[in-house]
Amino acid sequence: MSELKLMKGNEALAEAAIRAGVDAYFGYPITPQSEVIEYLMTERPEDRTGMVVLQAESEIAAINMVYGAASTGKKVLTSSSSPGISLKLEGISYLAGAELPAVIVNVVRGGPGLGTIQPSQADYFQSVKGGGHGDYKLYVLAPASVQEMADFVEDAFDIAFKYRAPVLILSDGLIGQMMEKVFLKDQQERLTDEEVIKRHDSWAVTGKTNRERNIITSLDLQSEKMEARVRRLMKKYEQMEKEDLRYEEYQTEDAEYLFVAYGSSARIAQKAVQLARAKGIKAGLLRPITLFPYPKQVLFDLADQVKGILSVELNAGQMVEDVRLSVEHKVPVEHFGRTGGIIHTPEEVLEALELKIINNECIRHH
Numbered sequence: 230m231s232e233l234k235l236m237k238g239n240e241a242l243a244e245a246a247i248r249a250g251v252d253a254y255f256g257y258p259i260t261p262q263s264e265v266i267e268y269l270m271t272e273r274p275e276d277r278t279g280m281v282v283l284q285a286e287s288e289i290a291a292i293n294m295v296y297g298a299a300s301t302g303k304k305v306l307t308s309s310s311s312p313g314i315s316l317k318l319e320g321i322s323y324l325a326g327a328e329l330p331a332v333i334v335n336v337v338r339g340g341p342g343l344g345t346i347q348p349s350q351a352d353y354f355q356s357v358k359g360g361g362h363g364d365y366k367l368y369v370l371a372p373a374s375v376q377e378m379a380d381f382v383e384d385a386f387d388i389a390f391k392y393r394a395p396v397l398i399l400s401d402g403l404i405g406q407m408m409e410k411v412f413l414k415d416q417q418e419r420l421t422d423e424e425v426i427k428r429h430d431s432w433a434v435t436g437k438t439n440r441e442r443n444i445i446t447s448l449d450l451q452s453e454k455m456e457a458r459v460r461r462l463m464k465k466y467e468q469m470e471k472e473d474l475r476y477e478e479y480q481t482e483d484a485e486y487l488f489v490a491y492g493s494s495a496r497i498a499q500k501a502v503q504l505a506r507a508k509g510i511k512a513g514l515l516r517p518i519t520l521f522p523y524p525k526q527v528l529f530d531l532a533d534q535v536k537g538i539l540s541v542e543l544n545a546g547q548m549v550e551d552v553r554l555s556v557e558h559k560v561p562v563e564h565f566g567r568t569g570g571i572i573h574t575p576e577e578v579l580e581a582l583e584l585k586i587i588n589n590e591c592i593r594h595h
Contacts, residue, residue, distance in 0.1 A: 231415045238378040239264035239405040241413070242308075242334060242398070245379035247274040249386060250417035252303035253281040255294040260346040261402035262310040262336035278419050288313040292320030292333075299329040300445040302425045302433030304386055308334035310402075311352050312343060314360075321395055322361030325462065326447025328432070330389035332382065333367075334398045336405040339570045347570020348402035350492060353547040356399050357521045364459050366466050367397040368473070369520040371491040375409035383414070388473060392465045393432065399520060401543065403493040403572065466522075475518035476527055480506070484513025486582060487531055489552050490541040491517050493572070498541045500575035505582065512582065520548075528555035535560060537586035541578055542566040561586060 236244070243265045246254065256266045266284060274280035285291035291307050298305040309317060314335045324331055335356065339349035356369050368388050370381045378400060385396040420428070426435045434443050449455035477495075480502055481487065490498040495516040505512035515531065517524050532538070537560050540549035549564040556562060565581035567573045 232413050234411055234413060235408055236375060236411050237264055237406060237408050238372075238375045238400065239336065240268045241375050241379040241411045242382055242400075243268040244272070244413055245382040246306050247272065247278060247280060248414055248416050249383045250278065250304060250419040251280055251306050251382075251386070252419055253283070253298050254306045254308075255283050255285050255291040255298070256307050257285055257288050257291050257309065257313060259288075259310045259313045261338055261348070261405050262308055262313075262334070264405070265308045265334065265336075278416070280419065288316040289320065292317040292324075295331050295333075296320055296324055296327070296329065299324065299331040300327070300434050302429030302435060304330075304419075306332045306334070306382075308336065310336050310338045311340050311349070314352065314355070318355075318361035321367070322359075322363050322365060323447050324395040325361075325365035325367070326363060326458070327445050328393045328462075329395065329445065330386070330393050331395045332385040332389055332398065333395060334400065337399065337401040339568065345570040346402065348493060348543060348572060349568070349570065350401055350494060350543040351545070351547065351568070352399065353520065353542070353544065356397055357523070357551075365462055366521050367395055368392070368469055368522075369397045369399050370475075371399050371518060371520050372404055373492050373495045373516065374404070375407065375411045378404060379411050379413060388469075392469065394465060399492070401493055402570075470522040473519065474522045474524060476524040477516040477518060478527075479514040479516065481513035481515065481531060483511055484531075484534065485511040485536050486513070486586060487535045487538045488512060488514045488541050488578070488582070489517070489528070489538060489548070490514065491520060491548070494541045494543055497573060497575055498578055501541075501578035501582070504575055504579045508579075510579075510582070510587070523551055523555070525551075525555040528552060529557065529559075532556035532559035536590055537561045537563070539578075539582050539586055540564045541573070541581075543572065544568060561589065
């Protein structure tokens with residue numbers, strides 16, 4: 230039954246997966262994501278729902294297990310943190326090419342290399358620009374709370390099966406490790422094999438019935454067929470942009486200056502908006518909830534209203550490129566970020582707005 234609990238973000242996501250009727254989880258421990266697999270092992274969901282939980286021998290093995298299980302029409306989940314996701318990228322590209330629904334969770338840590346185990350948002354490029362080889366994209370959800378860590382599991386599977394495409398939940402070490410109250414939904418029953426066949430028999434390998442064989446592959450040696458496949462993928466991504474874009478605005482109605490931030494940075498930027506307002510600075514916040522599709526048109530329209538935009542990120546400057554592309558040079562766009570696992574404060578964010586945007590505006594006017 231539904232209940233309210235105090236949980237870590239990683240644990241809330243794992244419990245939400247059980248309650249969403251997920252069929253299988255294949256993963257490998259890595260900080261700051263290890264609580265996902267630890268919680269699943271402790272809870273023994275095979276006894277509750279029959280859900281399979283398996284620690285693979287590596288991240289590469291885990292993503293290929295996901296490929297195999299997803300091809301049967303089952304709801305399959307994996308999770309990791311930044312270096313582990315890098316190892317999974319070839320498999321993720323295969324999932325996209327084979328048009329298989331699956332959910333991947335990245336609880337981001339600082340890099341490059343092994344970097345640090347502290348929070349970061351330095352995987353933005355990897356997440357929204359494809360990441361692996363070839364022409365593909367991931368639908369990317371960016372939670373900003375423990376509640377969204379839980380809620381986005383079901384949302385991600387809905388999108389994955391709607392488009393027959395892999396979906397990424399892009400979190401970070403701050404959201405994954407922090408504890409908040411979370412409302413957990415009622416337990417959903419896993420689909421029976423008969424129900425899976427009824428829903429997904431047109432494409433999944435469910436055993437040959439009264440149809441042609443379903444073949445799961447991302448390979449087309451005939452160039453014309455491969456081009457048709459890529460075009461089909463591009464149409465899916467266009468449909469995502471039209472139908473499943475998600476974002477949140479905070480005090481943008483009369484804003485003269487705009488923060489753009491996602492995930493944990495959005496929480497900090499929201500407080501910076503309050504501090505700015507207390508000083509008489511009309512600031513607002515746009516929080517992209519989906520990083521792909523990205524709220525380009527919303528930003529383009531807001532650029533007619535505001536005098537400048539600050540992209541707030543836990544990295545050296547990544548999403549800021551998409552902000553600049555979206556506003557098409559209408560207004561100045563600057564970046565403020567911290568790296569190495571250092572988390573910016575609301576005061577630092579406000580100071581950056583004043584130094585990089587407001588002061589420069591005054592200089593331009595003089």
